[in-house]
Each structure stands twice: as structure tokens, then as C-alpha cells.
Amino acid sequence: MTTTSVLESCIPLPIDKGTLLEVTEKAKDWAIMHGIAMRSKTNFSPDALNFAPFILIPSSFPRKEFESAVNLQTVINQLMHSVAHDEEFLTTTLAETIKVDDFTANLFNVYKKVLANGFGQRISLGLLRSDVMLETKCKNNPRAYSSWKQVEVNTIASGFGHLGPASKAVQSFVMRELGHADKIKNMPDNNALSGICDGMIKSWELYGNPGAVILFIVEVITYNICDQRFHEFYIRDQCPKVQVLRRTLTQVFKEGKLGSNKELLLGEHEVAVIYFRAGYEPAHYPSQDEWDARYMMECSRAIKCPSIHYHLAGTKKVQQALAQPAMLERFLNDPEQVKTVKEIFTxxxxxxxxxxxxxxxxxxxxxxxxxxxxxxxxxxxxxxxxxxxxxxxxxxxxxxxxxxxxxxxIQPPISKGYMIRPDNKYAPELVDLVSELGIFGVIIGDVDNIICNYQAGHMLRTKLSTANEGGVAAGLGALDSPYLLD
Ligand SMILES: Nc1ncnc2c1ncn2[C@@H]1O[C@H](COP(=O)(O)OP(=O)(O)O)[C@@H](O)[C@H]1O
Ligand SMILES: [Mg+2]
The missing domain is CATH 3.30.1490.50 (Glutathione synthase lid domain)
Structure with a gap:
């Protein structure tokens, strides 16, 4: 990337080497001890955790841009909800794509079959994450950035509801250790975990069977286990009656069936809510069994996060179609909202x-x-x-x-910082970084009604400025949280 603009850092850098080594050792232990951790891919054991890679001190992010991204989220939620319920739009938009992309075609096929047979549940739970980056490309701009742009909206498995807030926690610890406690007030509150889980609990209540469970659809091996388990633990803590089960699509195929009222039954359990943390990539469907399981769940009365139409609304093709002239007007009534959303598309x-x-x-x-x-x-x-x-x-x-x-x-501005990764035996170096902000949104409703719609916290992922992609679980990115600059 050719990024050159630099955001000022929240504390003077570099940190002297002795202090840096000491605080890094402490912060790594703090991270592991507070569940800021993942299972290792290189040295896997289901019984062990490594701390998740993190940036030592928070990366700067302009307050005004942060707040505008936060404030827009309920509009993004509403937009995605409308898109998901527009059969004609989804069908036309994906028509060419599904001729050549088998995976999207399989998803679309599930959608068509459910449309033909009738939805078992009208209500959907949307747990969305809109990912954005600051953009520097605007010429002659005196600031290090000129605006922010949307990378994508995730409608399935929007992760880091736990690790987002946890990143603020470890960085606050570091700031205090370094004598900068006074600056913690510029790190915004982050209620992602409670906001997301409250959406699941609300859906569970709407389902209306106090004995029913919440089902997490998971991969065979979950590396990002802390993030998922903290959702489960939060739910149990808030609602001791609600049990969370974890199953792969293959297990649902083997154990699951539909009851006489289209209830999804897993052994003796009835499922109220299905939360997909897997099912978004071809490898999660090794055979037709997994597609059959997906179809059965879509037909069921359980409230899905996402339902199949929400999943399709999150495709890149749909994002591209929404950026075409006059398209947003189909989904948003308020011209001001249309204008604001248009500006975030690159x-x-x-x-x-x-x-x-x-x-x-x-x-x-x-x-x-x-x-x-x-x-x-x-x-x-x-x-x-x-x-x-x-x-x-x-x-x-x-x-x-x-x-x-x-x-x-998108060409985001650079910030300077230290990336702390497991197995790195040397003192971390001061490096050039770029960040991607994710804003969580929760929306529950059906085609006629929106029952609730709110913004729910955020997460920041940061990578070396030379890296193309910055997934944390995938390997190149690191957990971070924003330090708001006025
Ligand atoms: N337009 C873009 N400009 C700069 N970086 C991008 C852009 N689109 C994607 N990226 C980078 O690639 C990563 C993955 O792209 P994304 O569209 O989010 O796909 P995925 O669904 O695999 O997460 C992003 O997190 C971001 O780091
Ligand atoms: Mg992404």
C-alpha cells in the first residue's frame, strides 16, 4: 500500500526498551488470564490457549469519524433488513453470480426451497458488523484522512463481541502500567458482548418456550474459542435457565429433526435460536448432509442468526449492487440517510x-x-x-x-505501534500499522416489523501497513481498540 499519512500516537513513542520488555511480559499474562486468547493453530491442543495477538497501546482514530460510524449503524441495520426481505432484488442481483459460483448457488438454492415451502419462522435475528477504514486518498486534505469507507457488512458469524471489549481492557491495563491512566477516558466504552448476547436472549424470549435452548453452529475445531464461549457464559449468567448447545452442521444432520410444528429438535432439546458461527464457507459443508441440515434449520420455527436471506444479503455482490446509482432509494426512505450511506461506499x-x-x-x-x-x-x-x-x-x-x-x-492512514504475538522472543519493534474498525449492530424483526434495532459496541483490528489482510484468527491481524483524537 502507498499510505503515507500518519496519525499521531496517544503517548510518546518509542517506549524505552527496558520498560517495553517489562510491560509486554505483564500484558501477555494479563491477556491469557482474562480470556484474550485463542487455541494455537501451529501447536494445537484443545486443552491449551495462547494469548491472541494484540497491539500494545491503542491506535488513534478520529473521534468525529468514530462517532459518525457508530451513529450510522442503525441505518445500516435497517438497510440490510430491507435488502434481506426483498426477494426480487436478491434474485436479480445474484442471478449471474450463482451460475458460476457453486457455494452462493447452494445458499440460493436453500433460499428458493424455503420460499417455495414457506418460512417456519418470520422473525430473523441480525447480528451485523459493518467494517470500515479511514480513507486518505482525497487529495490536498490537511488531515491524515478525509473520510471513512465501508469494507463490507458481515451478516453471518460477526465475531469479536468478546475480544473487542477485551482489547480495550488489556490496553487500559498497559496504559495504567505506563503511567498514562489519565488517557483511558479517550478510549470509548464498548458494550459489544452484552449488546450481541442481549439480542440472542431477546430472540429466545420471542420464541416463547422457556425450556428451549440456544444452538451455536460451530466448526469441527474452534480456534477462536474464547470469543464464542464468552457469549455462551454471558447468556447463562444473565439467564440461568437458557442452555447453549454447540453443534457442527454434520451433528445437526445426524441428531436433528423437525417436530410436528416445525420445531427444531436435537435429542430432547427444542431449539429457540440458532447462532451460526460456522456455515459461511464451503469447507463447512463437506457433503450434502450439511446442506440438508442447513435447509432443515431454515425450515424450522427456530429464530436464525442469520436466516438464509440475511446470509445472502451479506454477499459482496449485494454490496456492489447497493453502491449503484439510485439503488439505496429502494430500501431507505429518508433522502438524508441515502446520501450519508452513499458517501461510505468506495x-x-x-x-x-x-x-x-x-x-x-x-x-x-x-x-x-x-x-x-x-x-x-x-x-x-x-x-x-x-x-x-x-x-x-x-x-x-x-x-x-x-x-x-x-x-x-482503501488507503488508510498509518499509526505507529507495537504488535505483540505469541512465540515472539524478542522485544517488539515499533512498526507502521493500519486499522479496520468494525461496528456491531443488532436488529430483530420480520418483513413487516422491526422489533428492535440498535448499535452494540465495536472492535478494532490492526495489521502491518504492508499486509493486505488483517484477520486475527487468520494470522496477520492483531486486536486493538481505538484511542479517540479530537
Ligand atoms: N477495498 C479495500 N481496501 C483495502 N483493504 C481491503 C479492501 N477490501 C478488503 N480489504 C482487506 O481485506 C480484508 C478482507 O476483506 P473482506 O472484504 O472483509 O473479506 P472477508 O469476508 O474475507 O472478511 C479486510 O479485512 C481488509 O483488511
Ligand atoms: Mg471482512
Missing amino acids: GLYALDDTEAGNAAYEMALQEPERFVLKPQREGGGNNIYGVDIPDALRKMNRVERAAWILMDL
Whole structure:
């Protein structure tokens, strides 16, 4: 990336080496002891945890931009809710994509079958995370950034409800240790975990069977276990009656069935709410069994997070379609809201075999460094960046390109900081970092009614300025939290 603007840091840097080593050792232990941890991929044991990579001190983020992202979240929630319930829009938007992308086609197929057979449950639970980055590209701007832009909206498995607030906790500890307790007031409160879990509890209440459970759909091995378990523990703590079960899609296929009223039954348990922390990538469906399980759950009376239409609303193709002229007006009535949401989109381009799609293809070949190429996938590691784009595009035929979208590369400002990772035996170095802010939103409702809609905390992920992607579980990113600059 060619980012050059630098955000001022919250404390004078560098930190002298002796202090740095001492506070790093302490902070690592503090992290493990407070559940800021993951299972190791390189040295896996189900019985052991490593601390999750984190940035030692909070990264600066302009207060005004932070607040505007927070304030917009209920509008994003409402937008995604409307999109999810617009059958015609989803069908037209995904029509070309599903011809060439099997995974999206499978999801769409579940959607079509449920539409044909009738939804067992009208209410959906949306636990969304809108990911944004500051943008510096605007020329002649005296500030280090000019605005923020949306990277994507996640409608499935929006993680870090625990690790988001926990990042603030470990960094507050470090700030205090370094003698900067007075600055903690500039680190915004973060109620992500309670906000998200309260959405699940509310849905459980709406379901209306005090004996029913909440089901987490999980992978065979969960590396990001603390994040998930803290959701479970919070729920049990707030509502001792509510049991949380964890099952893979394969287990649901084997153990699950529908009752006479379309109740989802797992052994003797009736399921009130299904929270998908897996099911967003092809590997989670090793056979038709898992797709059958997904379909059975979609047909059931359980309230899904997400329901299949919400899942489809979160595809990159839908995001690209929403950025087209006059599209937002279909979903939002207030012209001011339309204008504000439009401003957060960066350039998004279809690559299907149309005049516009072919023009975007040519543009990507000419100036690839301006873009990122994205397939309909979640979970990190799937995108193609800059100079790698032409080769990738040339390998596809015109029809296959419809599985992808093209997006302007956002260029966030740099901040300086220390990234602390497990197994790093040396003193951390002061490095150039860039951050991505995620704002959580909770929305519950059906096609006619929104029962609740609120913003629920945030998370910040930070990576080396030279890295393309910054997933924390995926390996390159680190937990962080914002320090608000006035
Ligand atoms: N337009 C963009 N500009 C800069 N970085 C981007 C852009 N789009 C994605 N990224 C980087 O790639 C990561 C993954 O992309 P994303 O669209 O969020 O896909 P995924 O669904 O795999 O998370 C982001 O977290 C961000 O670090
Ligand atoms: Mg993402």
C-alpha cells in the first residue's frame, strides 16, 4: 500500500526498551488470564490457549469519524433488513453470480426451497458488523484522512463481541502500567458482548418456550474459542435457565429433526435460536448432509442468526449492487440517510459480461494497483490484490468473472505501534500499522416489523501497513481498540 499519512500516537513513542520488555511480559499474562486468547493453530491442543495477538497501546482514530460510524449503524441495520426481505432484488442481483459460483448457488438454492415451502419462522435475528477504514486518498486534505469507507457488512458469524471489549481492557491495563491512566477516558466504552448476547436472549424470549435452548453452529475445531464461549457464559449468567448447545452442521444432520410444528429438535432439546458461527464457507459443508441440515434449520420455527436471506444479503455482490446509482432509494426512505450511506461506499464494480462489467475488467487490467478483487466468500484470505489481479482475471472466462466483484483499494492512514504475538522472543519493534474498525449492530424483526434495532459496541483490528489482510484468527491481524483524537 502507498499510505503515507500518519496519525499521531496517544503517548510518546518509542517506549524505552527496558520498560517495553517489562510491560509486554505483564500484558501477555494479563491477556491469557482474562480470556484474550485463542487455541494455537501451529501447536494445537484443545486443552491449551495462547494469548491472541494484540497491539500494545491503542491506535488513534478520529473521534468525529468514530462517532459518525457508530451513529450510522442503525441505518445500516435497517438497510440490510430491507435488502434481506426483498426477494426480487436478491434474485436479480445474484442471478449471474450463482451460475458460476457453486457455494452462493447452494445458499440460493436453500433460499428458493424455503420460499417455495414457506418460512417456519418470520422473525430473523441480525447480528451485523459493518467494517470500515479511514480513507486518505482525497487529495490536498490537511488531515491524515478525509473520510471513512465501508469494507463490507458481515451478516453471518460477526465475531469479536468478546475480544473487542477485551482489547480495550488489556490496553487500559498497559496504559495504567505506563503511567498514562489519565488517557483511558479517550478510549470509548464498548458494550459489544452484552449488546450481541442481549439480542440472542431477546430472540429466545420471542420464541416463547422457556425450556428451549440456544444452538451455536460451530466448526469441527474452534480456534477462536474464547470469543464464542464468552457469549455462551454471558447468556447463562444473565439467564440461568437458557442452555447453549454447540453443534457442527454434520451433528445437526445426524441428531436433528423437525417436530410436528416445525420445531427444531436435537435429542430432547427444542431449539429457540440458532447462532451460526460456522456455515459461511464451503469447507463447512463437506457433503450434502450439511446442506440438508442447513435447509432443515431454515425450515424450522427456530429464530436464525442469520436466516438464509440475511446470509445472502451479506454477499459482496449485494454490496456492489447497493453502491449503484439510485439503488439505496429502494430500501431507505429518508433522502438524508441515502446520501450519508452513499458517501461510505468506495468504488464497487460488477465484472459480469455487460458493457459496464467489461469496462471494469479493462480498468482492472490497466491500473490493478488501485483495486482489490473479491469472490463471494467470507472469513479472510480469499481476495486478490493489486498486481496479482490481471493474471487472475485473465484465467477466467467472461461468464466466470460474474463470481467476483472489483473494489477500489482503501488507503488508510498509518499509526505507529507495537504488535505483540505469541512465540515472539524478542522485544517488539515499533512498526507502521493500519486499522479496520468494525461496528456491531443488532436488529430483530420480520418483513413487516422491526422489533428492535440498535448499535452494540465495536472492535478494532490492526495489521502491518504492508499486509493486505488483517484477520486475527487468520494470522496477520492483531486486536486493538481505538484511542479517540479530537
Ligand atoms: N477495498 C479495500 N481496501 C483495502 N483493504 C481491503 C479492501 N477490501 C478488503 N480489504 C482487506 O481485506 C480484508 C478482507 O476483506 P473482506 O472484504 O472483509 O473479506 P472477508 O469476508 O474475507 O472478511 C479486510 O479485512 C481488509 O483488511
Ligand atoms: Mg471482512
